[in-house]
Amino acid sequence: MCGIIACIGRTDTVDRVVEGLENLEYRGYDSAGIAVRNDDGVAVDKHAGKISELKHSIVDELPDGTIGIGHTRWSTHGPPTDANAHPHTGETGDVAVVHNGIIENYDTLRDELTAEGRTFTSDTDTEVVPHLIEKHLEDTDDVETAFRRAVDELDGSYAIVAVAADSDTVYAARQDSPLVVGYGDGCHYLASDVPAFLEHTDQVSFLEDGDVAAVTDETVDITDADGESVSRERETVDWNAEETVKGQYEHFMLKEIDSQPNAISNTLQGRIDGDDVVLEEFPEGTFADVSAVQFVACGTSYHAGLYAARLLNKLDVPATAHRASEYASGDIPVSADTLAVAVTQSGETADTLAALRLAQEKGAQTTTVTNVVGSTAAREVETPLYIRAGPEIGVAATKTFSSQVVTLSLLAERVAEDSPVGTVRSDRAAFLDALQRIPEQIDEVLERSTAEHVCRSHVHDDAYFFIGQGTACPVAKEGALKFKEITYEHAEGFAAGELKHGPLALVTPDTVVFAMFTGGDRDTKTLNNAKEVQARGADIVAVAPEGVDLDECTDEVLRVPSTHPDLTSLLTNVQLQLVSYHAANLLNREIDKPRNLAKSVTVE
Structure with missing residues (x-):
């Protein structure tokens, strides 16, 4: 959940960080923000909303600098507000932090820090981190030492990246939440996912649990939880930036459906x-x-x-x-x-x-x-x-x-x-x-595919059921999941034989049932289940191989090529993906960024 990007060593760091955040919006898009470090200190700009809506104001409001960190958020602690957006700063504003994961002991830490007179301005667990770093900087002038001491006090899962006004080094730590280093041309990157910087470099190292990284424009130093220097293999990511x-x-979503072959x-x-x-x-x-x-x-x-x-x-x-x-x-x-x-x-x-x-x-x-x-x-x-x-x-x-x-x-x-x-x-x-x-x-x-035509006929129905047997059953469940994810409409997927054991009570003339056929020996039973639904007034859309005779039971048919019965459902799935896509498009939904969801769920 959430997306982290840092760029170290570029004069156009704000543009690079914004670009990285746009590439990471699939990880969260409730709010976004950037911190830039330059000779004048650390400047932060952050807002609730999608990065696509905020990028121009962020770019206009932030000064130039060669170090930048950014974050796009999927809310866990606290609602998506300007105050809860990352980066977070401490009392002085000299330390800025972005964080993925959950700090499990943040309540205790926050109470202790508040008792010391430190002021909190958000509802997030993350805000304890910059306060802890600032607290430890009162006892040492070394930012890395203060960062390590702060991290040592944390329980939970985290990927943390921090900048400080008096340091030209970016510090990062990982525990049960991903962080990857990117090696660029005269600069380095840190991110929660490779696509954040893939158009700039495919050379990466993956941090492991307990690692602390100190990154400048020229060096990447990685140490383990004990402070011992470690080497993390440098790899080439075999992905095409055009993707x-x-x-x-x-x-x-449509591009990725089309790219399946x-x-x-x-x-x-x-x-x-x-x-x-x-x-x-x-x-x-x-x-x-x-x-x-x-x-x-x-x-x-x-x-x-x-x-x-x-x-x-x-x-x-x-x-x-x-x-x-x-x-x-x-x-x-x-x-x-x-x-x-x-x-x-x-x-x-x-x-x-x-x-x-x-x-x-x-x-x-x-x-x-x-x-x-x-x-x-x-x-x-x-x-x-x-x-x-x-x-x-x-x-x-x-x-x-x-x-x-x-x-x-x-x-x-x-x-x-x-x-x-x-x-x-x-x-x-x-x-x-x-x-x-x-x-x-x-x-x-x-x-x-005629999926778009089918959707135009059924986009305003009240409920959508997906049924199948054998390998078609998990694809029915997947079809329902896709449909509810991006249309926000009620959809359920289950074994065809289960209709009469409860779900049939929900069927009305405003229900559409997508029935999956494989060309195998279970099709007769699925057909009988479809007839039960049709008898209650619901429309039936069959997804079936060429040559499968569906007599007069179904209202519409989405055909797939004939193949081995164990593989038909792979083709059926593509039709269901298109059904979900076109229905969501007709309903004017946010297809690539459905509400409340994120791509990679890195918290339990």
Whole structure:
């Protein structure tokens, strides 16, 4: 949650920081602000609202300087107001701080600082940090020492970046919240995410928990919690900076829907050889001790885990998907022959990381399926598996869901090969061939979809249900999630057979039901469930492969190309993404920045 950017060593630092904040708005957009340090001290300008609405006033009001830090906020402590916006300063205004995460002991610290006569002007937990730094500066002239002492007093999760009037160094600390260093041309960057500065450099180092970084225009010095110098590997980020700008598109979401063929092609590249799945990360025998698989994830990634669990179960490997926040409670049985797979786009989702660590404590084998090289999840497992989708800016996940499902499909095949309980599918050649044709078939869907026309007919309905069976069930849940995320309308997704066990009571003539068909043996039951809804006056929109006969049950049909029944739902998902997008657009919603949501949830 929230976005941090710092630029050190540029005369146009304000422009660079504003640019970075715009690139990070998917992490939060309740308020934004910048602090600039120059020979006159530290100047701060911050406001409630989106950075896109504030950037001109910020640029006009702030002086020039070669050091700047900025923040775009997703509110946790305190509402989105000017006072609660970051950066925060202490009593003198000589120290400015931006922070992601939650300071769990801030109430105690605030009471102690208030008792000492220090004045607070916001409702945030962050404000204790600059006050602590200023307090320790009263005992030492060394800013780094004061910064370390302040950080040592904090409990909780944090990524903190601070500037001080008497220092040309920016100080940063990380604990359970991401921070990355960018190495530019004559300058350096700090950010919560690589897209903040990707158009300027692809050379990065990822800070680890307990790290403190001291960054100038020429140097990056990183020490651990004990103050010992450490080296963090410098890496090249294999992402295209063009993916972080909208280009000809009105919204990032539509651009990312359209980019799915390329994203999935990247996901598949080099991973299928004839009838073999080639995952270099997992050579033959890697999963020889695995008798059960547990996927842990949140939101869209959870739905990808549900899809993968169904595929593995068909290969005779017991597999379940769990919401990470529930899994982390410790109630799920885990043993040494369990493979726990953390599915997380960012690799920084707090609940998923907590679940992953619990599985490790219980002795499970672990891996992660993630999009971000160097992320916390990737570092905390021996061997991560990357989805290779490239940066995704829209808050509503699209191409990363598709890429997760494709990656997990390959992983499922590999696990089944090795597992003593697994069975290699009898139609593997046909399945892998169909998987490789998914990118071109998504192109077909994108070219031929009539989703916008369907939306015009139903955009003012009262409720939207999404139903399916088998692999269509998790996609129904994902379709409902996308719809509610960006349209703000009531939407529910569930197994088709569950309609008559309660949800049918909500069906009226002002309800539309999206029914997913796969071309498999469960379609007859889904069709019967759809007829139950139609009998109550609701409209039915079917999403089905070419050739599937839906007789006269449905009111409208969104078609997808015929493919392997286990993969049809991947194509169905694209139609549902377009339904959500066009409905939201017709309702004039903030598609890329839906209210109350942020892209990377780094707090529990």
